Amino acid sequence: MGNKQTIFTDEQEPYCSLLCRLHGRFHELAPHLVPMDYTDDPDVKIPLTLIVNMPELKENPFRNRIVESFSEDGLGNLSFNDFVDMFSVLSEMAPRELKAIYAFKIYDFNVDNYICKEDLEKTLNKLTKEELTPEEVNLVCEKAIEEADLDGDSKLSFADFENMISRAPDFLRYRTLVTEIIDMWSQA
Amino acid sequence: MDNVDGAFLSRRVVAVNNPLLDQLPSYQTLLYRRKSSGSSSTKRRRVSRGRYGSTSSGGGTQDVRGKCAYGRTQDGPSRSTTEHRLARELPLNMAEKRRHKLQLYRDLSGWKQWRSSAGHYLKRMREEGSVVFSSMQLWRTDIHLIEGMFGTGILSYFSFLRFLVLLNFMMFLLIFSFVILPVIVAKRTLFLTVYVFVCMCSEIECSVYPPRSRQGLVVFHQYITDLLSGTGFLEQTYLFYGSYMVESIQFPSFSYSVPIAYLLCTIAYLLLSLLWIVKRYSSVCSVCVSDSFCNKIFAAWDCCITNENAARLKHKSLLYELKTDLEEERIRQKIAERSRQEKCRIYTLRFTLNLFVICVLAACFYAIYIATIFSQQIQAQVKCTCASQQYTFIVALIFEYLPSIVITMANFITPIIFTIIISFEDYSPAFEIRFTLLRCVFMRLASIGVLLFSLWSQIRCPETDCPCGYNKKLYPCWETHVGQEMYKLLIFDFLIIGAVTLFVEFPRKILVNHCDYALVKWLGQQEFAIPHNVLEIIYGQTICWIGAFYCPLLPAINTIKYYLVFYIKKVTLVNNCRPASRPFRASSSTFFFLAVLLIGLVLATVPIIVMSNTHTHTLSTGYCAHYSEHDSVSNTHTHTHTHTHTLSTGYCAHYSNTHTHTHTLSTGYCAHYSEHDSVSNTHTLSTVYCAHYSEHDSVSNTHTHTHTHTHTHTHTHRVLATVPIIVSMTQ
Numbered sequence: 001m002g003n004k005q006t007i008f009t010d011e012q013e014p015y016c017s018l019l020c021r022l023h024g025r026f027h028e029l030a031p032h033l034v035p036m037d038y039t040d041d042p043d044v045k046i047p048l049t050l051i052v053n054m055p056e057l058k059e060n061p062f063r064n065r066i067v068e069s070f071s072e073d074g075l076g077n078l079s080f081n082d083f084v085d086m087f088s089v090l091s092e093m094a095p096r097e098l099k100a101i102y103a104f105k106i107y108d109f110n111v112d113n114y115i116c117k118e119d120l121e122k123t124l125n126k127l128t129k130e131e132l133t134p135e136e137v138n139l140v141c142e143k144a145i146e147e148a149d150l151d152g153d154s155k156l157s158f159a160d161f162e163n164m165i166s167r168a169p170d171f172l173r174y175r176t177l178v179t180e181i182i183d184m185w186s187q188a
Numbered sequence: 189m190d191n192v193d194g195a196f197l198s199r200r201v202v203a204v205n206n207p208l209l210d211q212l213p214s215y216q217t218l219l220y221r222r223k224s225s226g227s228s229s230t231k232r233r234r235v236s237r238g239r240y241g242s243t244s245s246g247g248g249t250q251d252v253r254g255k256c257a258y259g260r261t262q263d264g265p266s267r268s269t270t271e272h273r274l275a276r277e278l279p280l281n282m283a284e285k286r287r288h289k290l291q292l293y294r295d296l297s298g299w300k301q302w303r304s305s306a307g308h309y310l311k312r313m314r315e316e317g318s319v320v321f322s323s324m325q326l327w328r329t330d331i332h333l334i335e336g337m338f339g340t341g342i343l344s345y346f347s348f349l350r351f352l353v354l355l356n357f358m359m360f361l362l363i364f365s366f367v368i369l370p371v372i373v374a375k376r377t378l379f380l381t382v383y384v385f386v387c388m389c390s391e392i393e394c395s396v397y398p399p400r401s402r403q404g405l406v407v408f409h410q411y412i413t414d415l416l417s418g419t420g421f422l423e424q425t426y427l428f429y430g431s432y433m434v435e436s437i438q439f440p441s442f443s444y445s446v447p448i449a450y451l452l453c454t455i456a457y458l459l460l461s462l463l464w465i466v467k468r469y470s471s472v473c474s475v476c477v478s479d480s481f482c483n484k485i486f487a488a489w490d491c492c493i494t495n496e497n498a499a500r501l502k503h504k505s506l507l508y509e510l511k512t513d514l515e516e517e518r519i520r521q522k523i524a525e526r527s528r529q530e531k532c533r534i535y536t537l538r539f540t541l542n543l544f545v546i547c548v549l550a551a552c553f554y555a556i557y558i559a560t561i562f563s564q565q566i567q568a569q570v571k572c573t574c575a576s577q578q579y580t581f582i583v584a585l586i587f588e589y590l591p592s593i594v595i596t597m598a599n600f601i602t603p604i605i606f607t608i609i610i611s612f613e614d615y616s617p618a619f620e621i622r623f624t625l626l627r628c629v630f631m632r633l634a635s636i637g638v639l640l641f642s643l644w645s646q647i648r649c650p651e652t653d654c655p656c657g658y659n660k661k662l663y664p665c666w667e668t669h670v671g672q673e674m675y676k677l678l679i680f681d682f683l684i685i686g687a688v689t690l691f692v693e694f695p696r697k698i699l700v701n702h703c704d705y706a707l708v709k710w711l712g713q714q715e716f717a718i719p720h721n722v723l724e725i726i727y728g729q730t731i732c733w734i735g736a737f738y739c740p741l742l743p744a745i746n747t748i749k750y751y752l753v754f755y756i757k758k759v760t761l762v763n764n765c766r767p768a769s770r771p772f773r774a775s776s777s778t779f780f781f782l783a784v785l786l787i788g789l790v791l792a793t794v795p796i797i798v799m800s801n802t803h804t805h806t807l808s809t810g811y812c813a814h815y816s817e818h819d820s821v822s823n824t825h826t827h828t829h830t831h832t833h834t835l836s837t838g839y840c841a842h843y844s845n846t847h848t849h850t851h852t853l854s855t856g857y858c859a860h861y862s863e864h865d866s867v868s869n870t871h872t873l874s875t876v877y878c879a880h881y882s883e884h885d886s887v888s889n890t891h892t893h894t895h896t897h898t899h900t901h902t903h904t905h906r907v908l909a910t911v912p913i914i915v916s917m918t919q
Contacts, residue, residue: 059499
C-alpha cells in the first residue's frame, strides 16, 4: 500500500476518475508547475492570477476574494487540496451552512471577521461595476446594515450574516463535475 | 506571518467547533495523513489551519494536535451521532470506511437492518425517479435554451404555458375516458343503450330540434364557415353537448349512467385544476425570495454565468434592480412628507381618473353587449332561410365573430389607456405596474362575463310566450349554442395570436433592421411583454373552462392550441425580441399569475353552476333534459314529467343513414327503436306519443303519421343509479 499521502487510493473507486479529472483541470492551469505524480507529496501551489482565469470563475466579480478565501496563505495561492475544497464548497451538494461560512469570508474584504460598511461598499461596487453614485451606494449600504444587523454594532457579524442569508435562495452555487465528488463523501 | 496569523485567527473564530468544515476533502485528507504517517515539518504547515485551536503556525506537537483532533471528534457538542456522520469524519480511506459501515450495519438487529437498507433503497429510487422524471418533462431542452438566452422572467411564462398544456391534456383525458369513450363504445357494440323520452302533448314544440345539417347542395365555403363557427356538420359530432344523447349503458353487471358521468367529470376537472394550481402555487412559494437589500447584495450574483455577454447583462439587471429599489425608497419618503393640500389634490385626481377608467370599462362592456346581440340576430336571420338579404361568406363570418372581434379590440386598446392614465396618478413604480395589470385582468375576465350575460339575455324567455322555459325559436339547443360561442372565442384568440406574430412582429423586426428612420429606431425592437402574454393565455384558459361543459372536446382543442402557441411564441422570441432591459421579478409575479388563474377558474365555475341550476334546460337535447325534473322527483316517474328527448338531429341523422327500413316512420323514436330492436328484443318502449312527428317532415318524406299507437309510458327512471329504466313499447 505504501505511503498513502493523497486521496488517490489504488482501490477500485469510481470516484478516482473524477478526482483525476479535477486534477486534470488543476494541471492544465499550470502544466509546468503541477506534477502528475503525488507520491512524494510535492508542495505545489498555483498563483491567484492563473486560477481566476478559469472559465467558471472568469466572470464572477468576486473571483479574487473567492480564491483568497480558500487559500492557506490568504493571498490566493491554491494547492490541490485547496482547489478541491473550493469546488466542493461551491458545488450544489455542499450544505448551506458551509456555503454561508465561506460566503462570509468572501465578503469580508478586510478580513476582520465582520462585514463592515466599507466591505459592503466594495461588494456593491464590484456587483454594479461602480455605476452607482456614491450617495446611492451609501444609501444601499445603510439600508442593508439596517436590515441585517441584529446586535446593533452597525456591522455584520457571522451570526447576523447567517441569519440573513438563510432567507435567501441558493447562492454560491456552481454546477461542476464536483457534485459527484461530494456525493461520494455523502455516501461514505 | 502576521497576515497568516490573522487569517488563521479569523478562521478559527469563525469556524472552530464547526462540524461542517470537517466534511471538506482537505480536512479528510489531513486526518488521514496524520493517522497513517508520522509527524514532519512539511505537514505542520498544512495541519496548522487553525481548526484545532492552535494559534501559531509552527507550534504544538503532533501528538497534541492528534489528540485534539480525535478529542474533538468525540466530544464536540454539536456532533451528531448517526453512523453516517461518524463514518464520514473518520480519517479513513474509502474502503476502510465501507468496512466500518458494514461493521456497524452488522451490529444492528435484523429489523433495523432491513429498515436502514430499505431506507437507502427508497432514497436511491426517489433520486433516480426524479432524474428520470425531470428528463421526461415536456420541452425541457427548449425551456433550458430560453432560460439561458433570456433569463428567468421569460422562463416563467413558458413554464406556465407548459403547465397549462398539461392541465388541458389531463382534462381531456378525464372527459374522454369517462364520457366520450363509453358513448363511442356503446354505439359500436351490442351494449344496451337506453334512450328515455317522454313527451306531453302540450310540450310538442319543445321537443323539436330541427336538423342542423345543411340540406341539398352545400357550397364549399359553408364547410369552412361551419368549421370556424361550430355550426352545421360540427353540431352532430362529439364536439357539442347537444349530440350526447345516450342515457345509460348497460354493462353485464351494472349500468353506467352517462349523464351522471358527465356532471361528475365537470366537477372532477374543475377540482383537478384547482388542486393543481394550488400545488404549483405552494411549490413556487418555497423558492420565494425576500426582497431585501441584503439579498440583492449577497445572493444576487448567479455563479453559473460563464459568458461575457451574460455577465454584462446580469450586471445591468442588478444595477437596474438596485436603482428601482432606491427609487421606491425615495418615493416612499416623498409620500410620507406630503402636505395635506397635496394629498387632497392627489386623491381627487385619482378619484376622477378612476371614474374615467370605469367609464371606459362600461363603454367597452356595452360595445360587447351590442355586438353580441347584433351577431345573434344576424345568425338567427341567416338560419331562417327566409331572410331577404344573403350575406357573402366573409361578411357572414365577420358577423359570427363579431363578439370575439370586439372583445379582442377592447383588450388591445384598454391596456394602452390604462398605462397612460396611471402615469398621472402618482403611485410608486411597482404599484403602478401591479395596478395596471389588475385593471387589465379585470377587463379581460369581465368581458367574458359580459358576453355570457348578453347571450343569456338572448336565450331567456321573451316576454310573450315561453312554453319551454327559454327562447326556443332562436335557440333550439342553447347549450350547444353557448358551446359554439366559446368555441368561436377560442379559435379567434388563436388566430389573433398567429396573425399578430406574423403581421406585426416579423414586419417590425424587418423594419427596425433595415430602415434608418429616426421614428423606427425610436420604436425599437420588440420586447417580450410577459404580463400581457400571460394574461392572454389565462384568458384562453378561462374560456376553455367555461366552454368545456358545453363543448366537451374543448380541452383537447385548447391543448393543441397551447402546444402551437408555445412554438409560435418561441419563434417570435428568438427571432424578434431583444432581452428585457428591465429585470422581471419572476417569483412574485408567478404568484400574481397563479392568483389570476384561480380567479379565472372561479369565474368559470359561476356560469356553469348558474346554468345547470336553472330549469330552462334544453328540453330537447342532452342530459339536462333528464335531470331537470328528476333530481327533485322521486324514483317512480310516471309520464307526468315534462322532459322530452331530442327526436331529431344528431341521432336521427345517424339512424336515417343506417337504418333505412325504419324510415317509414319519421325520425326520432322509431328510428332509435329499430336499432334497439335489433339489439335486444326485450327493448320496448312505451311512451305517450303525440303528434310531434309532424315536425319531422324535413327529415323524412315518408312521414306517414299513421302512428296510431298510443304508448303508455311506464317509466321508472334511474335517478342516481337506483332503479334501472324499463321502457317498453307497445304498438
